[in-house]
Amino acid sequence: MNWTSWLLWGFVSTVVLTSILAGSQGIGMTRMNIPYLLGTIFTPSRDKAKFIGFFLHFANGWIFSLIYVATFQVLQKSTWWLGAGIGLVHATFVLTVALPVLPALHPRMANEQYGPTVVRQLEPPGFLGLHYGIRTPISVLAAHAIFGAILGAFYTIK
Amino acid sequence: MTTKAPKIQDYALIGDGRSAALISNRGSIDWLCWPRFDSPSIFGAIIDPKTGGRWSICPLGEAQFSRRYLDNTNVLETTFSQESGKIALTDFMPVTSEEKKQSFLWPEHELVRQIKCTQGEMELIVDFDPRLDYGRVAPKIKDAGKLGWRIDIGKCVFMLRSDIEIPQRTEKHLSAKFKLRVGDIIAFSLTFSAEAPGVVPVLVELVGKKLNLTIEWWRQWASQSDYRGPYERQVTRSALLLKLLSYAPSGAIVAAPTTSLPERIGGHLNWDYRFAWLRDASFTVHALFGLGYKDDAKAFVDWLLHATRLTRPELRVVYNVFGERPPSERELSSSRGYAGSRPVRIGNAASEQVQLDMYGEVVEAVSHFVRGSEKLDRDVQKMLRQCAEYVCEHWREADNGIWEARDERRHYTHSRLMCWVALDRILKMQARGQLHGISVGKCESERKRIREEIETHCWNSELEAYTQASGSNVIDASALLLAYHGFEDASSQRMQKTHQRIRDRLVPRTGLVHRNEQSKDRHEGAFAVCSFWEADFLALSGNLSKAAEVFEAALGYANDVDLLAEEIDPESSDALGNFPQGFTHLGLINAALSLRESEKRADELERKL
DSSP states (O other): OOHHHHHHHHHHHHHHHHHHHHHHHHTTSOOBOHHHHHHTTTOSOHHHHHHHHHHHHHHHHHHHHHHHHHHHHHHTOOOHHHHHHHHHHHHHHIIIIIHHHHHHHOTTBOBTTTBOOSSOOBOOOOGGGGGGOTTHHHHHHHHHHHHHHHHHHHOOOO | OOOOOOOGGGEEEEEOSSOEEEEETTSEEEEEESSSTTSOEEEOTTTOTTTSOEEEEEESSOOEEEEEEOTTSSOEEEEEEETTEEEEEEEEOOOOOHHHHTTSOOOSEEEEEEEEEEEEEEEEEEEEEOOHHHHTBOOOOEEOGGGOEEEEOSSOEEEEEESSOOOEEETTEEEEEEEEETTOEEEEEEEEESSBSOBOOOOHHHHHHHHHHHHHHHHHHHTTOOOOSTTHHHHHHHHHHHHHHEETTTTEEOSOSOBOOOSSTTSSOOOBOOSEEGGGHHHHHHHHHHHTOHHHHHHHHHHHHHHHTTTTTSOOSEEOTTSSOOOOOEEETTOOOGGGOOOEEESOGGGGSOOTHHHHHHHHHHHHHTOSSOOOOHHHHHHHHHHHHHHHHHTTSOBOTTTTOSSOOBOBHHHHHHHHHHHHHHHHHHHTTSOOSOOHHHHHHHHHHHHHHIIIIIEETTTTEEOSBTTOOOOBGGGGHHHHTTSSOTTSHHHHHHHHHHHHHHOSSTTOOOSBHHHHHTTOOEEHHHHHHHHHHHHHTTOHHHHHHHHHHHHTTSOTTSOOOSEEOTTTOOEESSSSOHHHHHHHHHHHHHHHHHHHHHHHHHHHO
């Protein structure tokens, strides 16, 4: 395992992933604000949630990149298309499994079946995150594919 | 309820310091723009009753109605009475301190409508008929089950929740009839989210809490005023309105929350006022300071300095709430307009005009702000130096003037006055040691030249009055401001004669003043702020009883919740123009402050004698 290469390219790819997701919110592709979504696990305060969520998302990106580089190490192969492929699998998992089960895990997320409560008021993402905008899946898939492609292209196998 | 179209004065305003909604006295929200004052509307029936969109809640059948703001708040309560019972409809946009927002999830924007049956029983009807983009888009309303109703429009989502079932009449319109019995309380909440996850409002448990927080917040804000004097109720309402018109994140204050409410019914004088005019700057700071709202005055001056930074030394006439140029003016061909008054315009072409009075407005605002011995930071000093140089170089030029005339540019008396004010206040700040690096000799000589120009060329010896412009024979109410800004004493012979001429030519009856002869000839309404300028002038000249008479007569044209429009129709006494108008209420506050000061002076004089 090339730890230095992972630290560097894990960081860079996470920066790019975060920028793409924030950018796609800015240009109206999706309303999804990942830092806010994650941060509200810890606090109802909008500003504090975004602050906490930003660091959490960054740490997540770095940790997840470890799985990508572990795959490269096992396969002894690291290319942009392999990384992009892993990214697409990762994004598909997020969209089809992680987001739909989020209302059960997130302490402040409302449930479509029971409606909102005083504590649980956040709008659930729905299948493929479509409640957060019809093009949410596109931005998630694109961001993760580019995340993986950067890792695949620049990570050096040891 | 009958469906007669509401008049402009039939509306009241609620808001949250970022956006505002107009609600008719029959419970219909006919104007709401989210997320900002100048965003496209979701309800716009006021500018197009047929397709603009509205959200109404009213009794089935004929009913008596009355309304009020809860004391010292911007929470509106409309009461409907029928033989069978009585209900109270409470409308508000939740607000609270940032500190209290930390403790629970708070939607980006929310409008709450709570209905309480206080007597007997009553059958009601709710119609939710949103139309986006000034009525041009009829959005699909999706049933989100337990999460309520939602309207997705790509970049944002509107969510509606209620305590009752609302059947979907069409996929674009919700409507329900329901009966409430004494003690029943139900609520509706409409939210707006630009980012996800949005907050889905909870009704039963949280509406009461949000209402209490909102009441507490407005009352706490209102209590910061140290104004104790005549017409306190109207002054407080005016201050609360100014707060409703201020955009909290930047400190900007928009002129009015509406666009294209006509200055003449059926006419084309319909403008978009959802932006911040530098013209209002000195009046705003004077009013806020005068009432004791120092933090708000500081926020406004900060916005002023920020907004003007990019274009200095040249200033724009009008800015949006973030200090950017407003969108270019365009006409909404599809909109029918208020009472058929077309065109409906969005954006404002005044941003392209030249108005030299702004320099005086900005300098005067800063001067008010540092009237004591406060220090001016380097950036503010630089701005003032730039203003001084610009005014010295350009005061002789013609401009579009305070009334933003769109025909030819003229050498307006008021513009000259404000250039004089700019140099005068800059020299005073320099004398107090607050400002360094200006060319004192140049400023003094140009100030003297402006005075000579006004006294020689803006004074018409035949009419015996200061006129609208250099060499003109048109009477203009803005000449009253020569005394307000201290250019000439209000009791001087010239000012008294000018006032007399204004009364002869521009006052159709006590409490109403046309802004100038052109506007009177065009059959526009009387300009409401000019009535308060007249009261202010009379107070400054020591004629307190007459000042009070004019002030009270002008107040008589306010609606049932003390709100005033830009203009008043002298024949019908109906409100005209954008509503409610910040400039008018600034005039009201400043005239009340002058009355209070003059009364104090008179009392002191009496005691000494």
